[in-house]
Amino acid sequence: MKKFPYSLLLLVTLVLTATPVALAAEVDDSLEKQVYECTLTDLPKAQRLMAELRKRGEMPAFRLNCIEGDLFFNSGKYFEAITFYKRAYYDKKRDESYMMELLRRLIMCYDNVHNATSQLYYARKLLDMSTERNDSVMRSIALFCMGNVAYDKGRQDEGLRQMDEATRIMERSSYRSRYDQLYYYYATLVEKLQESSRNELAMSVLVKLDKLVKDDADQTGVPIETLENSRMKDIYAHYAVLLQRLGRDDEAAAYYKKFVDAGEEQYYDYSCIMPYINAKGLYDDIIRFSDLRRNFLKSVGDTMGYDMISVSQTEAEAYMAKGDYRHAAEAYRLVGKLTERVKSIEERGAMDELSSNYEIHDRELEMERTTWRIHMTSVVIIALVIIFFVVYIVYRSHVNNRLIVEKNKAMAKTIGDLIHRQAALGMPVEKSASTDETAQMEQDRALFERVRHEIVDEKAYLDADLSRDKLLEKLCIPKNSFSNLFKTFVGTSYSKFISDLRLEHAVRLINQYPNYTVEAIAAESGFSSVRTFYNLFAQKFGMTPTEYRTARQQNVDEMGESV
Numbered sequence: 001m002k003k004f005p006y007s008l009l010l011l012v013t014l015v016l017t018a019t020p021v022a023l024a025a026e027v028d029d030s031l032e033k034q035v036y037e038c039t040l041t042d043l044p045k046a047q048r049l050m051a052e053l054r055k056r057g058e059m060p061a062f063r064l065n066c067i068e069g070d071l072f073f074n075s076g077k078y079f080e081a082i083t084f085y086k087r088a089y090y091d092k093k094r095d096e097s098y099m100m101e102l103l104r105r106l107i108m109c110y111d112n113v114h115n116a117t118s119q120l121y122y123a124r125k126l127l128d129m130s131t132e133r134n135d136s137v138m139r140s141i142a143l144f145c146m147g148n149v150a151y152d153k154g155r156q157d158e159g160l161r162q163m164d165e166a167t168r169i170m171e172r173s174s175y176r177s178r179y180d181q182l183y184y185y186y187a188t189l190v191e192k193l194q195e196s197s198r199n200e201l202a203m204s205v206l207v208k209l210d211k212l213v214k215d216d217a218d219q220t221g222v223p224i225e226t227l228e229n230s231r232m233k234d235i236y237a238h239y240a241v242l243l244q245r246l247g248r249d250d251e252a253a254a255y256y257k258k259f260v261d262a263g264e265e266q267y268y269d270y271s272c273i274m275p276y277i278n279a280k281g282l283y284d285d286i287i288r289f290s291d292l293r294r295n296f297l298k299s300v301g302d303t304m305g306y307d308m309i310s311v312s313q314t315e316a317e318a319y320m321a322k323g324d325y326r327h328a329a330e331a332y333r334l335v336g337k338l339t340e341r342v343k344s345i346e347e348r349g350a351m352d353e354l355s356s357n358y359e360i361h362d363r364e365l366e367m368e369r370t371t372w373r374i375h376m377t378s379v380v381i382i383a384l385v386i387i388f389f390v391v392y393i394v395y396r397s398h399v400n401n402r403l404i405v406e407k408n409k410a411m412a413k414t415i416g417d418l419i420h421r422q423a424a425l426g427m428p429v430e431k432s433a434s435t436d437e438t439a440q441m442e443q444d445r446a447l448f449e450r451v452r453h454e455i456v457d458e459k460a461y462l463d464a465d466l467s468r469d470k471l472l473e474k475l476c477i478p479k480n481s482f483s484n485l486f487k488t489f490v491g492t493s494y495s496k497f498i499s500d501l502r503l504e505h506a507v508r509l510i511n512q513y514p515n516y517t518v519e520a521i522a523a524e525s526g527f528s529s530v531r532t533f534y535n536l537f538a539q540k541f542g543m544t545p546t547e548y549r550t551a552r553q554q555n556v557d558e559m560g561e562s563v
């Protein structure tokens with residue numbers, strides 16, 4: 001669990017004051033405003049309004065996709081948000097002036113899913129576009145993102161220079177979200193400087209952050225009490241940590257008291273204040289905060305998510321530091337149990353129905369236990385039967401699982417090798433040495449190279465809405481010769497060419513990001529649905545994406561090889 005995500009602050013002003021960009025004057029945007037007004041307070045209602053907005057068909061598709069992306073972003077479903085933002089970004093009918101806003105949204109999404117590669121890719125696009133259009137605000141946003149990534153990759157001085165330049169640009173701007181953007185900049189800089197023990201410099205930035213919050217007002221005009229309290233608790237926490245490190249213990253203690261007195265611990269993660277708590281050994285406070293947070297999560301039905309895992313993890317570490325190993329062990333066991341359950345639900349693609357699934361599962365288990373007790377007539381006989389049955393099942397399962405594991409490991413290695421050897425797939429077409437090649441063949445080759453460049457080099461295959469009609473229209477290629485181009489130059493159909501590229505991309509994502517869910521892999525690779533992704537992956541590779549990831553990890557763990 002993260003504390004209230006700083007990147008969400010960048011969207012709050014947009015969410016509550018969003019204005020359609022370059023839409024037809026006759027479009028009534030009152031329903032759109034209602035969607036944004038509900039997105040932070042009543043998500044189901046916002047989604048119903050969104051469905052009605054689509055049904056009316058009064059807005060262009062790119063704008064509808066952008067609004068729905070905002071809804072998913074604010075509910076923490078960043079991969080779904082990415083899907084809709086990309087649809088808006090690749091829509092040829094989108095308003096060009098809104099393109100940089102879409103890039104900004106994509107950068108925020110990738111920041112939240114910790115995908116620095118994609119984040120940097122879109123930040124560079126935004127930097128190029130903002131430089132071309134002389135837009136200093138968007139240049140600031142791109143520079144800060146690039147500096148943040150550089151810092152996290154170990155290039156601290158370079159990263160800090162870029163983030164400082166971005167901050168100075170934003171300070172001079174009249175950007176409508178200047179307040180929220182500067183809050184994010186200052187807060188991030190304080191954390192980075194504090195992390196690298198540049199405490200004096202971190203303190204100077206924190207003073208600017210404190211002044212910003214006290215002097216400026218939320219430009220949305222809509223009070224967000226939880227957000228404001230979270231901001232102040234961040235400031236108090238940073239003051240306590242930095243003052244303690246600078247030897248000003250009395251002042252640090254006073255700010256820690258302000259942090260505690262601000263209340264609302266149930267909404268807050270404690271990463272900012274943990275250095276102070278660890279230094280002072282205030283582990284009982286962490287245990288108390290964790291109890292409040294856990295009770296709050298239970299009250300809203302969030303008992304099986306990553307927030308609950310983080311609470312239990314924090315509590316376990318506090319008990320360990322106190323030497324209370326019994327309670328620490330209980331907390332760690334709960335962490336393991338919750339982690340396994342969440343992973344299991346993710347594998348089944350049922351994260352959206354987590355609570356109801358577990359309620360049904362628990363009722364079914366209880367019914368099975370009751371039936372078993374009712375029909376128990378002889379404890380000894382049934383116990384012997386169960387023991388024999390379990391031993392038999394375990395033996396058979398062990399034999400079968402061993403065969404399956406070995407088969408999957410070999411298949412995963414084969415897939416890895418296959419992907420490495422597929423350099424020819426999607427590469428420019430080599431010119432034949434045949435002297436009989438006709439002028440028509442040369443013309444066809446040039447046509448296909450244009451198609452290949454658009455699909456492969458421009459990564460159009462990652463767009464789930466890509467179709468041959470779009471390509472035909474964009475590249476002005478005759479429809480009757482389109483299919484023959486693929487048969488002639490790559491020996492396959494258009495649809496299989498696209499699916500092979502997407503599957504190859506999916507394998508690379510699985511290798512590079514083993515913690516991504518299957519849903520995320522499918523969305524990032526351009527598949528319109530998880531079912532389609534599963535079916536095509538299994539047809540091509542003889543195993544599901546989940547089986548491939550598990551088998552590949554076993555190969556890495558056992559032999560340290562790159563699969």
